[in-house]
Amino acid sequence: MESVVTVTRKGDRIMLIKLVIEGNIVNIISAYAPQVVLEDQTKRDFWEQMDEILQEIPVGENLVIGGDFNGHGGIDKLGYERVHGGYGFGDKNEAGESILNFALASGLIRRGRNI
Numbered sequence: 001m002e003s004v005v006t007v008t009r010k011g012d013r014i015m016l017i018k019l020v021i022e023g024n025i026v027n028i029i030s031a032y033a034p035q036v037v038l039e040d041q042t043k044r045d046f047w048e049q050m051d052e053i054l055q056e057i058p059v060g061e062n063l064v065i066g067g068d069f070n071g072h073g074g075i076d077k078l079g080y081e082r083v084h085g086g087y088g089f090g091d092k093n094e095a096g097e098s099i100l101n102f103a104l105a106s107g108l109i110r111r112g113r114n115i
Contacts, residue, residue: 008056010049016056027057031067036095043095047102054106065108071095082109 005018005025017028031050034042057063074092077084083103092100102108 008053010053013046014049014053016053024062026062026064029053029063029065031065031069033069033071033095035070043098047098050102051106069095069099071099073100080104
């Protein structure tokens with residue numbers, strides 16, 4: 001049996017949906033990061049809200065994060081091997097570096113071929 005346990009919104013850019021699927025808890029975060037041209041404070045607020053929502057998820061529960069983070073992680077994974085699978089293209093930009101730094105700080109590690 002599948003059911004929605006909770007739905008949590010953080011502003012108009014982040015939503016967490018907690019589901020039970022075949023007896024397993026699955027947390028799904030949908031996020032839409034601020035565009036590169038927006039103010040730095042807006043970007044900082046977004047990453048703080050992402051951190052807050054991750055703190056609501058108990059260790060050991062399944063997590064899927066999807067959305068548009070408006071950044072380019074690039075092909076170079078140097079320094080980010082734990083979170084970057086090397087499947088990007090082009091050069092990393094500032095927003096892409098923010099994504100990778102957040103993944104490292106949050107303990108979101110690459111597992112196998114999935115990231």
